[in-house]
Amino acid sequence: MSQPLAASTELAEAVKERMLQNDAFSKLLGLEVDEVGPGYCRLHFTVRPDMLNGFAALHGGVTFSAADSAFAFACNSHGRQSVGLTVTIDYLEAGKLGDVITVEAREEGLKHKVGVYNIRLTNQHGTLLALFKGTAYRTSNQILDSE
Structure with a gap:
């Protein structure tokens, strides 16, 4: 029974690699993907001076964008191209x-x-900074078969 899970984890990993090839924005933010699996993603980044708002706090747009990237890796992990329908934060x-x-x-x-x-x-102390909920539409396009 571990074979399908291993195959699914390998698929999620391959999809992540494909997505990162052209994801200039995640690279700009300095996002580091730590783990992906079927329906799952964990990543991290360090808050830089250029990510702060006028009150020296992490800009909400950066917070949203990082969550949106994790959402994208998780919802595409099954190998079908998915797009966000609705998100809230x-x-x-x-x-x-x-x-x-x-x-x-x-x-x-x-x-x-x-x-x-x-x-x-969450931050390095475990403090919950934001909750993001995303609903994705799953297209019929296979990510790894399309060029």
């Missing part, structure tokens, strides 16, 4: 310069055409 605490932010996306439900994901952003 609740900002609970502000990140600060030098913080290491962990972003963890988990699949909560998966159907033929729709997947639902919860993404948590």
